[in-house]
Amino acid sequence: MxxxxxxxxxxxxxxxxxxxDGAGRAVARRLAARAPAGVIVRECAGDAAALLDAWxxxxxxxxxxxxxxxxxxxxxxxxxxxxxxxxTGLGDTSTHSFGVETAVGLARALGTLPRNLVIHAIEGHxxxxxxxxxxxxxxxxxxxxxxxxxxx
Amino acid sequence: MSTNKKxxxxxxxxxxxxxxxxxxxxxxxxxxxxxxxxxxxxxxxRFFEGFLRGRDFREVPDVTARICGxxxxxxxxxxxxxxxAACGVSVTPEIRALRRLLYCGEWIESHALHVFMxxxxxxxxYESAIHMAKDHVEVVTKALELKKIGNDLVTVVGxxxxxxxxxxxxxxxxxxxxxxxxxxVERLKRALALSLEAVRFTAGxxxxxxxxxxxxxxxxxxxxxxxxxxxxxxxxxxxxxxAEFEEHFxxxxxxxxxxxxxxxKGHGAYHVGPLARYSLxxxxxxxxxxxxxxxxxxxxxxxxxFKSIVVRAVELVFACHEALRIIGSYAPPEPxxxxxxPRAGSGHGASEAPRGMLYHSYQIDADGLVRKARIVxxxxxxxxxxxxxxxxxxxxxxxxxxxxxxxxxxQAIRNYDPCxxxxxxxxxxxxxEG
Numbered sequence: 001m002x003x004x005x006x007x008x009x010x011x012x013x014x015x016x017x018x019x020x021d022g023a024g025r026a027v028a029r030r031l032a033a034r035a036p037a038g039v040i041v042r043e044c045a046g047d048a049a050a051l052l053d054a055w056x057x058x059x060x061x062x063x064x065x066x067x068x069x070x071x072x073x074x075x076x077x078x079x080x081x082x083x084x085x086x087x088t089g090l091g092d093t094s095t096h097s098f099g100v101e102t103a104v105g106l107a108r109a110l111g112t113l114p115r116n117l118v119i120h121a122i123e124g125h126x127x128x129x130x131x132x133x134x135x136x137x138x139x140x141x142x143x144x145x146x147x148x149x150x151x152x
Numbered sequence: 153m154s155t156n157k158k159x160x161x162x163x164x165x166x167x168x169x170x171x172x173x174x175x176x177x178x179x180x181x182x183x184x185x186x187x188x189x190x191x192x193x194x195x196x197x198r199f200f201e202g203f204l205r206g207r208d209f210r211e212v213p214d215v216t217a218r219i220c221g222x223x224x225x226x227x228x229x230x231x232x233x234x235x236x237a238a239c240g241v242s243v244t245p246e247i248r249a250l251r252r253l254l255y256c257g258e259w260i261e262s263h264a265l266h267v268f269m270x271x272x273x274x275x276x277x278y279e280s281a282i283h284m285a286k287d288h289v290e291v292v293t294k295a296l297e298l299k300k301i302g303n304d305l306v307t308v309v310g311x312x313x314x315x316x317x318x319x320x321x322x323x324x325x326x327x328x329x330x331x332x333x334x335x336x337v338e339r340l341k342r343a344l345a346l347s348l349e350a351v352r353f354t355a356g357x358x359x360x361x362x363x364x365x366x367x368x369x370x371x372x373x374x375x376x377x378x379x380x381x382x383x384x385x386x387x388x389x390x391x392x393x394x395a396e397f398e399e400h401f402x403x404x405x406x407x408x409x410x411x412x413x414x415x416x417k418g419h420g421a422y423h424v425g426p427l428a429r430y431s432l433x434x435x436x437x438x439x440x441x442x443x444x445x446x447x448x449x450x451x452x453x454x455x456x457x458f459k460s461i462v463v464r465a466v467e468l469v470f471a472c473h474e475a476l477r478i479i480g481s482y483a484p485p486e487p488x489x490x491x492x493x494p495r496a497g498s499g500h501g502a503s504e505a506p507r508g509m510l511y512h513s514y515q516i517d518a519d520g521l522v523r524k525a526r527i528v529x530x531x532x533x534x535x536x537x538x539x540x541x542x543x544x545x546x547x548x549x550x551x552x553x554x555x556x557x558x559x560x561x562x563q564a565i566r567n568y569d570p571c572x573x574x575x576x577x578x579x580x581x582x583x584x585e586g
Contacts, residue, residue, distance in 0.1 A: 102281075108282075111289070
């Protein structure tokens with residue numbers, strides 16, 4: 001894959017058909033239409049192999065994903081890859097998928113971790129298949145879109 | 153939690169809440185022997201069978217695909233075969249070939265994940281794939297590359313990599329063009345080379361001497377290594393059409409699991425999955441896979457469940473070779489699907505999910521509404537066999553420190569790549585002694 005140095009990648013992660021799990025992808029879809037110059041926007045189901053592939057060659061990467069249990073619905077947590085330094089277990093987002101934490105851990109172990117990786121985690125509360133984004137998660141999406149659309 | 157009395161102890165691997173399944177293990181040890189083994193699994197398919205009732209039969213492949221994130225194709229294939237059988241419809245050879253190609257993609261991504269990321273760390277003494285990756289950069293990088301090629305094959309044929317959306321009753325919504333498949337050829341050749349390396353890599357691992365006398369059960373087809381079609385055969389002489397599954401196999405309730413234990417009537421526990429497929433279908437493998445198996449030291453039958461990691465690698469060789477064969481002679485089906493008009497009746501289907509035979513049966517009415525659904529996933533079929541393995545294995549491991557004993561038990565469970573694989577990698581242990 002062509003090297004993408006000096007560009008910024010935003011990856012929206014999740015399942016768009018599982019309620020608030022689609023928050024990351026909702027951010028990506030909103031942002032795709034208004035991304036500042038030099039920002040590449042992608043969507044990803046969250047599989048570690050796909051994530052490692054998606055961010056290959058980028059120095060600066062923003063991952064947007066849904067989370068639960070870390071705060072009130074709609075709140076946004078911002079983590080840096082270093083914050084996951086101690087994490088060496090397997091992601092628990094799905095029985096057979098390796099999630100974002102695993103992707104970060106694997107990339108670190110393999111020496112392919114982007115120099116600057118930030119994770120925006122949007123707190124959700126309704127992850128039912130087929131459900132729309134909850135109003136709280138939508139507020140979180142708005143906040144992340146606004147933050148990532150601003151000139152840096 | 154533990155006490156010091158050594159004559160009796162309970163090892164509990166606690167349950168973990170997961171999106172697609174919950175699993176846990178309790179071992180009761182008394183006086184140096186295993187008094188009780190309970191593998192507890194929550195099986196989502198029970199729920200699915202209930203809410204399929206009353207739905208239109210055309211929704212079934214997409215609904216059942218949601219049962220599992222890693223083997224949605226298996227659920228789609230078993231359901232469409234069952235429903236097409238109920239409606240008396242056969243598809244064209246071109247559609248059939250495209251279904252096999254999609255299945256190849258699922259096997260590649262699932263087996264690559266399990267062999268390298270879930271199972272290999274057990275053999276090499278690592279807590280997880282991440283720990284392993286630090287010391288085995290090349291192995292893990294190649295594993296991710298192999299898995300990605302499987303994902304990409306599923307994406308091109310199935311419409312997207314997870315829960316593909318292009319499968320429908322009678323065929324596909326849209327058939328990929330030759331041009332769309334062409335870029336996969338070089339990548340699949342690379343995947344084939346990586347798979348042959350995988351066979352050599354796994355063959356070099358150390359395996360405990362453990363060969364239970366299983367009854368293997370798998371599909372068998374006159375000409376092919378099985379994916380979608382064949383008769384159900386066993387290593388003890390069973391040979392039946394898929395439609396007779398329920399006459400020979402029965403699901404039993406057990407108090408400690410929400411999942412039903414499936415047993416062969418009059419015979420008991422049986423074994424589905426790569427070992428069963430391989431041992432019952434060695435002669436259906438292409439030469440390149442048979443040669444790789446022989447070089448890895450496998451015979452025409454393999455009863456050591458720990459060697460399932462080698463057999464999965466051999467099946468990776470098969471899946472890559474088969475995908476290249478299908479693409480090499482690919483002609484897009486025209487039309488991409490045949491009509492499947494509903495008619496009142498019942499149909500049965502079985503296909504070989506990466507982790508074993510997956511059986512579906514449906515009863516529909518004249519309007520195509522589902523009246524009854526039955527899904528028997530491979531993990532339910534293997535559950536009793538997993539418990540039997542632990543019952544036989546644990547007495548040989550009692551001298552090991554608690555932590556190592558637990559890891560060996562988890563490894564033995566992972567031999568089956570059950571739908572709790574990730575959970576069992578993540579479980580925390582409580583030991584109660586006395």
